[in-house]
Amino acid sequence: MSMSTSFPTPILSHLKTDDFDYIYEPAEDSFLLLDALEKDHDRINQLRPSTCLEVGCGSGICITFLATMLKSFPSLYLCTDINQRAAEIAQQTGQANDVHIQPVVTDLVGGLEERLEGQVDILLFNPPYVVTPESEVGSRGLEAAWAGGERGRQVTDRLLPKVPDLLSPKGMFYLVVIKENNPEEIQQMMKTMGFEMETVLTRRTGPELLSILRFQRTTT
Numbered sequence: 001m002s003m004s005t006s007f008p009t010p011i012l013s014h015l016k017t018d019d020f021d022y023i024y025e026p027a028e029d030s031f032l033l034l035d036a037l038e039k040d041h042d043r044i045n046q047l048r049p050s051t052c053l054e055v056g057c058g059s060g061i062c063i064t065f066l067a068t069m070l071k072s073f074p075s076l077y078l079c080t081d082i083n084q085r086a087a088e089i090a091q092q093t094g095q096a097n098d099v100h101i102q103p104v105v106t107d108l109v110g111g112l113e114e115r116l117e118g119q120v121d122i123l124l125f126n127p128p129y130v131v132t133p134e135s136e137v138g139s140r141g142l143e144a145a146w147a148g149g150e151r152g153r154q155v156t157d158r159l160l161p162k163v164p165d166l167l168s169p170k171g172m173f174y175l176v177v178i179k180e181n182n183p184e185e186i187q188q189m190m191k192t193m194g195f196e197m198e199t200v201l202t203r204r205t206g207p208e209l210l211s212i213l214r215f216q217r218t219t220t
């Protein structure tokens with residue numbers, strides 16, 4: 001039986017206004033990902049996740065929300081960010097919400113791949129998805145939060161080939177995209193790696209048509 005449960009948005013009152021000069025301030029994309037996780041609560045619960053990983057955690061709002069949602073499971077909540085300040089703040093966000101998350105400062109999942117091989121039950125990525133000149137990609141500061149280069153896919157496309165090695169057999173990968181990222185092409189790329197895609201939620205906010213995509217190994 002499916003139960004509709006509502007989980008609180010993580011407390012962020014420990015953040016100061018000037019923190020957002022350095023890290024990504026949660027916005028509609030972040031909140032859409034929270035809504036998608038809440039919508040998928042039963043599905044995620046059934047997986048009994050023991051290792052969850054968010055790439056590009058920023059303030060830590062998403063991985064903290066997931067940890068809060070799954071509080072009854074003893075699970076490892078890891079997150080990475082290329083921005084050191086984001087990693088520091090994400091840890092504080094976990095503490096402020098009474099959950100333990102472990103941030104790592106690295107590029108995508110650099111240094112963790114071997115250790116996490118086949119272990120990740122839930123993988124989250126709200127990437128820098130805005131279409132920008134290629135030259136704007138590669139910062140370790142605030143620009144890294146949105147600059148996605150050509151079609152807004154430069155960073156996302158580096159993570160996709162790593163997903164099959166990271167995910168556990170029933171693991172699920174949640175990805176935030178906008179229409180300009182060409183989700184249909186991402187679907188095809190992931191299909192060749194043995195994954196099927198479902199769109200969990202879609203929402204228009206201003207000029208952005210945002211979607212949350214869920215990938216899981218194709219069942220035969």
Ligand SMILES: C[S@@+](CC[C@H](N)C(=O)[O-])C[C@H]1O[C@@H](n2cnc3c(N)ncnc32)[C@H](O)[C@@H]1O
Nearest residue numbers: 024030056057058081082083107108126144145
């Ligand atoms: C759109 S923000 C999302 C932040 C947060 N997850 C949220 O939803 O509010 C993208 C995040 O990815 C991080 N990021 C960008 N490139 C990265 C990379 N190569 N490796 C790890 N993190 C990266 C940025 O620093 C930023 O915190």
